[in-house]
Amino acid sequence: MRSTDQTGLAIITSLVALLFFDAMGLTIKLLSDRYTAQELSAWRNLFALIPSLLALWLSKMWRDAGRPWRIRQWKLALARGAIVSAAQLMFYMSLGLMAFATASTIAYANALFVTALAVPLLGEKVGWVRWAAVLIGFAGVILIMRPGTDAFSFASLLPLGAAFLYAAVAVTARLFDDDVPTPMVNFYASVTALTATFLITLFWGGFTPVSSLADLGWIIAMGFFGGIAVLLLIVAYRMTEQSNLAPFSYFGIPLAFGLGWVFFGETPWETLFPGAILIVGGGLLIVWRERRLRHSS
Template identity: 65%
Template sequence: MNRSFLVIILFPTHHGSMKTDRTLTAVILLLCALTLFDAMGLIIKHLSPRYGAAELAAWRNTFGLIPSLIVLFTSRDWHAKGRIWKIRQWRLALTRGVILTFAQFSFYLSLGLLTFATASTITYANSLFAVALAAVLLGEKVGWIRWSAVLIGFAGVVWIVRPGGDSFSPAALLPLGAAACYALVGVTARVMDSEVPTPLINLYSSVVALFGALILALFMGGFTPLEHSTDLLWIMAMGGLGGSAVLLLISAYRLAEQSNLAPFNYFGIPLAFVLGWLFFDEAPWSELFPGALLILASGLLIVIRERRLKQA
């Protein structure tokens, strides 16, 4: 599951000023979550030669239900509202799960075909898609600064993907498609009824994504028998790392406002590069730079603009 996507859909922000120590704790939790998500991605890439992307997504979502249920059952808001399960906009909630299915499948597939840092970096374009989709679907007014940021980020993505160039790989379109799907899931979360607890919305998406991954896996030939006994441990670690990362993200965004933490999300770009270099001996300098810097700059420009609007 993509990190920025989780930031968009899962966590309500708290109003009022936050103490410095709480914000610092939130930043530490966020950075730990990003590290765990990248560790999960490393395991997916490690297992990709032996197991399909749909299979891995199914295993990931199976274990991912555990943190979703933990968050829901520990949600004061959910208990206060009578522990509801059925929501009025259940069709929209299920649709978001279907979109999430394809987002996960595309991203997991790209991890097996591209360098780790390249696949991870391209998915950060989801913030750019989110701005455009919010303008189209939600009717948000997007000023020239944010549109400029979108264009800068898009130029960075094009620089990395290099369509029409000798080094172009169609696989590079997979994380780009995943980024668009993640952004669509995030934007549509904002039209859900405000009285519905966020963990319940996430649980709907997680359950549908699990069944969607199961269907994709069966359609593509079924599940591959475990080749090595250690693979089961890797699969359990994949789900455990992803689930733990979700819990850390939830904790982080309950301690501090999203606008204070958003710049630290881009810590994942250099982290993915370092991890890919350490574990897979990948150093895609020519693929990522300067495109990755343009994506980073565009994201930070959007963050700065949002904070100024909030202060105003």
């Protein structure tokens, strides 16, 4: 574990990121009947560059280093951007094919993948308590998904695949050198994802003209929501071990259900419990374990 590990602040940062991710998802759902997933992904990456560049410009670490644009691990940075573009396409497609709450619920299963990938990629040692917390949360996800419903249709593979890819992006954020500013990591991924998604869109039917100023406003907001969310999540994952944050990702599930109910008329309460209790229980178990570890050290 790094000496700069700040688990509490990382948890708060990741929860704020979840709120922005859900705001982005709601916007994508709103626009998905007029624009394709690849178009929305391209526009999201374009406008997300603004908060990415602003954060980089304000980075003291980057300024003190002479504002370099090249990093030693540039290949890793570009690979993460390619993974981001694939994850976006899968998740955005699912939002157009499934209910917002269902797609979001499956996508939030990335916490399990984060913990699993942190072991081989980062060499983290995950104790039985944290494994149990993640599995308890995942059991809650299963209860909410209700096997036999549309959550297990072919479309459900899209957010599940996106969950795995997003987890890979989150885990690899900690592979960068400590002297690489977080905004630079995000900038490389954003530029690569922007290039990839624009090329995919051009070769996959092209762009649909933006039909109104309202749509343009939503598209810009979508980019800002996504850019800020990713930046906050990278910050969180570079502040502590992946497995410490994994169970807290599940808190986005009841939030997604509530937002889907308010904005799209979904009625998630019958499927929210008792799964939500297990999700919260897994997160509280991690909090308890972290406090015990701090008191005993």
